[in-house]
Amino acid sequence: MTQTVPGFGEPERVVVDCGRMAELFDIDFNLEYPYTRTTGPIIGPFLTGLRDGRILATKVGGRVICPPVEYDPDSGATVGPENLVEVGPGGEVTGWTWVAQPTSKHPFEHPFAFAQIKLDGADTTMLHAVDAGSEDAMSTGMRVVVRFSSDRQGTINDVYFVPGDELPAAPAVDDDAEPVMITEHLIGVRIREPLLPHRRRFVEGLQQGRIIGQRSPVDGKVHVPSRGYDATNRVPMTPDDDVEVADVGTVTSFTEIVPVQYHGQTETEPYIRCSVLLDGADSTVGGIDIRDIKIEDFRVGMRLQMVWRDGDRIGDLDNRGYGLNEEVYERWEPTGEPDVDPERLKEHNF
Amino acid sequence: MPQSQRHENDIAIVGFAQTDAHVRYDGPEVVLIMECVNALLADAGLERHDVDFTIAGSCDYLSGMPFAFVSNVDGMGAWPPVYESHVEMDGAWALFEAWLRLQMGDIDIAMVVGSGKSSPCNSREVFHLQADPYVVAPLGIDPDAMAGIAARSLIESHSATETEIAEVVARSYASATSNPHAQIRTSATVEELLAAPYDMAPLRAHDVSPKADGAAALLIARRDRARQITDTPVWITGLDHRIESHHAGLRDLTDSPSTRLAAAGSGVGDGAVDVAELHVTHAHEEIILRNALNLADSTSVNPSGGPLAGDPVMATGLVRVIEVARRIATGEAARGVAHASSGAALQQNLLCVMEGGA
Numbered sequence: 001m002t003q004t005v006p007g008f009g010e011p012e013r014v015v016v017d018c019g020r021m022a023e024l025f026d027i028d029f030n031l032e033y034p035y036t037r038t039t040g041p042i043i044g045p046f047l048t049g050l051r052d053g054r055i056l057a058t059k060v061g062g063r064v065i066c067p068p069v070e071y072d073p074d075s076g077a078t079v080g081p082e083n084l085v086e087v088g089p090g091g092e093v094t095g096w097t098w099v100a101q102p103t104s105k106h107p108f109e110h111p112f113a114f115a116q117i118k119l120d121g122a123d124t125t126m127l128h129a130v131d132a133g134s135e136d137a138m139s140t141g142m143r144v145v146v147r148f149s150s151d152r153q154g155t156i157n158d159v160y161f162v163p164g165d166e167l168p169a170a171p172a173v174d175d176d177a178e179p180v181m182i183t184e185h186l187i188g189v190r191i192r193e194p195l196l197p198h199r200r201r202f203v204e205g206l207q208q209g210r211i212i213g214q215r216s217p218v219d220g221k222v223h224v225p226s227r228g229y230d231a232t233n234r235v236p237m238t239p240d241d242d243v244e245v246a247d248v249g250t251v252t253s254f255t256e257i258v259p260v261q262y263h264g265q266t267e268t269e270p271y272i273r274c275s276v277l278l279d280g281a282d283s284t285v286g287g288i289d290i291r292d293i294k295i296e297d298f299r300v301g302m303r304l305q306m307v308w309r310d311g312d313r314i315g316d317l318d319n320r321g322y323g324l325n326e327e328v329y330e331r332w333e334p335t336g337e338p339d340v341d342p343e344r345l346k347e348h349n350f
Numbered sequence: 351m352p353q354s355q356r357h358e359n360d361i362a363i364v365g366f367a368q369t370d371a372h373v374r375y376d377g378p379e380v381v382l383i384m385e386c387v388n389a390l391l392a393d394a395g396l397e398r399h400d401v402d403f404t405i406a407g408s409c410d411y412l413s414g415m416p417f418a419f420v421s422n423v424d425g426m427g428a429w430p431p432v433y434e435s436h437v438e439m440d441g442a443w444a445l446f447e448a449w450l451r452l453q454m455g456d457i458d459i460a461m462v463v464g465s466g467k468s469s470p471c472n473s474r475e476v477f478h479l480q481a482d483p484y485v486v487a488p489l490g491i492d493p494d495a496m497a498g499i500a501a502r503s504l505i506e507s508h509s510a511t512e513t514e515i516a517e518v519v520a521r522s523y524a525s526a527t528s529n530p531h532a533q534i535r536t537s538a539t540v541e542e543l544l545a546a547p548y549d550m551a552p553l554r555a556h557d558v559s560p561k562a563d564g565a566a567a568l569l570i571a572r573r574d575r576a577r578q579i580t581d582t583p584v585w586i587t588g589l590d591h592r593i594e595s596h597h598a599g600l601r602d603l604t605d606s607p608s609t610r611l612a613a614a615g616s617g618v619g620d621g622a623v624d625v626a627e628l629h630v631t632h633a634h635e636e637i638i639l640r641n642a643l644n645l646a647d648s649t650s651v652n653p654s655g656g657p658l659a660g661d662p663v664m665a666t667g668l669v670r671v672i673e674v675a676r677r678i679a680t681g682e683a684a685r686g687v688a689h690a691s692s693g694a695a696l697q698q699n700l701l702c703v704m705e706g707g708a
Contacts, residue, residue: 031414035483044482065599067485071601095497095603098551103474105490114495116599122600127491135551140506155487185488187479191414194468195376228378231424234398235390236381319378320415 003242011222011243011280014214016201027157027195032188039183041081042070047180048156051147053171057122066122067156069161090145090165091126093120098135104190107157113138117161127342130161137163155179176258194317198228201242203317208270209308214241221282225323247306250340252277252284252348256295272298276332276347284348291332301339304332359453362576362583363679363704364511365394365569369561371533371660374469377539379413379563380519383465386565390461394569394579398427401569402457404434405448407441407464408664425565426463432500433457438689440464440629441668442567442690442700448570449589458575465565466664473475473549473561473663475505484594497632497695500603507604510637512517512552514542519556519658526655533562533660542545542562554644556658557633566669584675586705588616591690591700598695609642609689609699615685616701618643624683625650627670629691631657638696639689667691671702678706 039047042058046068049056057066058079066087070079074168096115102108107129114126115138131147132138144161148171152158198214202225205212213224218233219242224245229236254274259267272290277283290298307330317325367390369375375382383406391398404426408417413504419436433451437443441464448460452588479490504510520540526532538556546554569579576583592608592615594601613619628651630636640651654673657666667690685705692698 029414031402031411031416039482039484047484065597067482067597067599069597073595073597095499095503097495097502097553098548099495099498100547100549103472103490103492104506105475105492107489109432114489114546116499124597124684127486127489127598129489156488183484185483186439189411189414189471189475191470197376227380227421227424228380228422229384231380231427234384234425234427236377236384243586270685 011213011215011245013215014210014242015239016204016213017241028190028192028194029187029318030190032186035185035187036182037185039180040070042068042079042084043183044180045081045084047154047156047158047183050156051154051177052199053151053178054086055119055146055159056084057087057119058083058250059085064121066119066126069120085121087121088119088146089168090143090187091117091122093130093138093140093142093144094118094125094265095140096130096138098138101249109162113134115144115161115225117144118194128159128161132164153184155183155185193319196228198226198237199238199317199319202226205244206317211247211278213243213245215243217241222280223283224278224281224285243280245278247278247308248280248335248346249276249281249285249304251275251298251300251302251304252345254290264325270295276304277345282348285324288332289326290332293334299339300345301342303335303337303339305335307331307333356573356585357703358573359455360571360573360585361449361452362585363568363571363671364565364571364576364579364583364673365390365396366675367393368531368566368665368669368672369564369662370531371564371662372531373562375467375563379418379465379467379508380421380425382467382563382565383422383463383567385464386567387426387461387463390530390567390569392603393558395555396459396569396579398529399430401459401461402432403448403451403460404432405436405444405460405462407437407439407444407668408466409438409476411479412473412663413467414470417532420440422465423555425465425671426461439692441665442671442688442689442702443591443667443692445568445570445671445702446589446591446642446700449586452572455572459571460567461569462569462668463565464665464668467563468561469563470658477694486598488619491694493631493694496551496598496603497558497635498553500695501557501632501634502552502635504604504637509604509641512544513540514637515557515633516540518630520656521545521688522652522655525653529654529659531660533560534655534658534687553632553634557656559661559666559704561630562660562662564660564665565670566662566665568668568672568675581708582679582706583708584590584678584706586702587705588618588703589699590615591698593693598698601695603695604638606638606642606679606696606699609639609696609701612699612701613643616703618687618701618703621685621705622646623649623687625674625677626687626689627654627656627673628685628689629657629670631661631666631691633658635691635696643689650683667700671704674702678704
């Protein structure tokens, strides 16, 4: 059943000893997205106000709502900047919770309160942080007053609240500063997890100079690298399905990457990115970079030999990639064998 | 309801499956889904090619993998191709879309999946992002913090006591001892619970659902096909979901008006409710929801133990549907309601009313 190409027969079943890998590493990274958002006609003035030392609300249908809204919550009608009014700087706590163990996303690293604060002049509450020192200093109905952070960026975090009525010192304001038209929010989540079992055996194989795939127990097709399951037949795969394939294969498709310069781009010269069907495998390894074969000499059906990199080959391998990282190989060299007829690769060209 | 009164557009649940609520599942999320889907199809006696429409609910941020929902399709079976959809919400909202889709009448069977691997991250650092991105989310006010505020308001308005909140947890744990999928398998007395330290005061750590890795899946079918597949179809007689303002200052956190609206829309009160499975991720929410749903004392609430005994995030709402459906299919209950919630402090609520009979 397994389709092989010249140079390699049926892949051998293997047992990968992962004794070392078990404690080798856990994956630990931050997934981050820097969001920049336009602020619009109401939130813009509100955030500009926080930066410049005042708190704005919108007067809508007889209610003063803070934070301000761009629409009437009852009718949906547009609310324009002419409805902005100033509220605060003091207010009353109408609801609260004590954050004994702040997360990395909270405004303080020490315990504090999140509270609903009804600012003087407002009819609704605003959610914000109260730096109260201790839980005993908090109670429903207590008075709080705003404080302006020294480094204000035009975000909701430019201010916080403290117990009492003592007015804040007037913050230093740059009269020439532009209104806040854009607000920035870097979001991120820290991901920590072990390398999944099938990835652990794959990575351990690379360390040993072997490429480990998995043969479907249903249709016999060999997946390299495996995702731990056969998607076509909806069956999970186990260590019993592990096989070793060759470090020689056939180009099934390729493209030329001409680097576009953007923030973080390190590439400057055009290069080839290709997919290779390793001998003994039925799925291709994608995303392989070729930097020392000319584009005019490159073609589907070409036979390539992987040249292993010495030393640590793990690099950034995690649970998410499906290719062979550049840490694994130095380069791929033409073997000089006759090309494989592309007709034979049609089932594998992606 | 007599058989003849079922309309051809009526939709029934004809099969369901769920995984355990794993503290940490050391395999791909896809395999979690795959094992669940394979069990589902085997249970219903169907093949993958019998399914006309598949839809899943999940959250890419949880597993830290952009477009994780695309590879999750491998678990449902990408072959043969079908109408396929996804919601970045709990699987209960995927059920809503599938239920609407089948009423178009051109296809008969839909598969609905909810799944999540929340163990790789602190979900509080993800779900604060559901809040308003300008004036709330950058403060990091997460669902647990909002729940703490709501619980205090509930207590200070004399609508609940800390003891009553602890009683919710104690009863959930006791019920979970007979649920093979539950994550928490210990019991606790109210006194023991009240002796624990506060976390998001007045909440304690046990008042917050323990996040888990897990998947749930079910099959729904139009009337005629449903009757071919099973002798015990569970009819969805009402399904509605409503949402409240993202501006917390405009909400009453001690009540759930969106649940009241969804209850009216789905007809919860049109008959006796034998069983109610509620998406209670913070213990005091059960008190708010019982009140909003106007449940009778005779209604069995969260007999599975509910999310407080295991919360496979993004599958938890769909699990509520399954827990009710199973009790109706086995004859343990004649009619019930499943509740799912999304957003902080019960911001958005879905109700699914089900009953048995051929």
